[in-house]
Amino acid sequence: MITVFGSINMDLVARVLAIAKPGETVLSRRADSFFGGKGANQAVAAARVSGGRIAVAMAGAIGDDAFGKACRDNLAANGVDVDGIRIADEPTGCAFITVDERGENAITVASGANMAVHTAQVPGEILAKTSILVLQMEVPLAENIAVARWAKQMSARVIWNAAPVPAGAEKGAVADMLAVTDLLVVNEHEAITVAAMIGDNAGGDYLVAASRLAHTYSLTCIVTAGAKGAFAVDADGTQIHAAAPPVTPVDTTGAGDTFVGVLAYGLAEGRELQDAMQRACIAASLSCLTAGAQAGMPSRDRLEATLSA
Known part of the structure; x- marks a missing residue:
């Protein structure tokens, strides 16, 4: 199970x-609503490529409001186990996203119920079955x-997507998180920032940052680099590269969430890291072809068809 x-x-x-x-105001013709949240996105991405072959569970919090009900129903409709989702006294989290004509985005998140998430809400029977635990920030x-x-006590592998990197996070807390991480997934900027947070100046080079993080904490650091694909660095310095197919x-x-979810599924079904990363890069590229965080996440059939082609 992936949790x-x-x-x-x-x-x-x-x-x-x-x-x-x-200080600037720009106009948009309309605003559209989409299901999101990095955790929910990663759960949906994993569940879609799983197609029911491996169970995917979500543990989180929503508000007692229309957004919360819709988000929970959407996760269930995508095949995600929602028994670990609880109702909090805060409103459901909401993200405000602007997307420019090149497809780049800027995001502000109102956390709401997400700040009320507690470890104790994860059902013990779910964690006991978990082989991969996926976390974000x-x-x-x-x-x-x-x-x-x-999860580590239960022999699960921990994937930590250190995004978004929190402003003002204490060095000790970040170090504690890295100490229980098997695979750290970051983009180029996050790799450098996380390294700096634990006192390592990588000189602006994300691969140097990844190498030092991997060596210091005996983990695998995966850096997603957009059109350049993804790079993995192991604790011994071994590097792996997975290419990203060109898309508009x-x-x-x-x-990025698609990459993490599909990576988690690939590892859960026993694929080697290179293969799991390659599939995740292709899935992430496919997700960019449709508006909305979850709308373009590929099903298992679509991913397999793209791989075959």
Whole structure:
């Protein structure tokens, strides 16, 4: 089983010619709503490529409101086990996203119920079956650390997507999280930032940052680099590269989450890291062809058809 412990949001998306600069107002013709939250996105991505072959469970929190009910129903409709989702006293998380004509995005997240997520809400019977635990940074870091330690005691592998990197996170807490991480997934900027947070200046080179993080904490650091694909660095310095197929993106929102979810599924079904990364890169590229974080996430059939082609 893959268990995703993390955020559940409703995304409100506006398309603009250019993303607003500080103090600037830009106009958009309309705003559309999409299901999101990095945790929910990663759970949906994993469940879609699984097609029911491996169970995917979501543990998170929603508000007692229409957005929360819709988000829970959407996860269930995508084949995700929702027994670990609880109702909090805060409103359901909401993300405000602007997407420019090149497909680039800027995102502001109102966390709401996501800050009320607790390790204790994860059903013990679910964690006992978990082979892969997936974490992100849209819920309290202390809860991530606690559930990761619990999962490690149960012999699960921990994938930590350190995104978004929290401003002001304490060095000790970040180090504690890295100590219970098997695979750290970051983009180029996040790799450098996380390395700096634990006192390692990588000189602006994300592969140097990845190498030092991997060596210091005996983990595998995977850096997603957009059109350049993804790079993995092991603790012994071994590097792996997976290429990304060229696409003309409509919306890059959710591409990183697609990568993480499909990577988690690939590892859960026993694939080698190179193969799992390659499939994740292709899935992430496919997700960029449709607006919305989850809308373009490929099914198992679509991913297999693309691989065959």
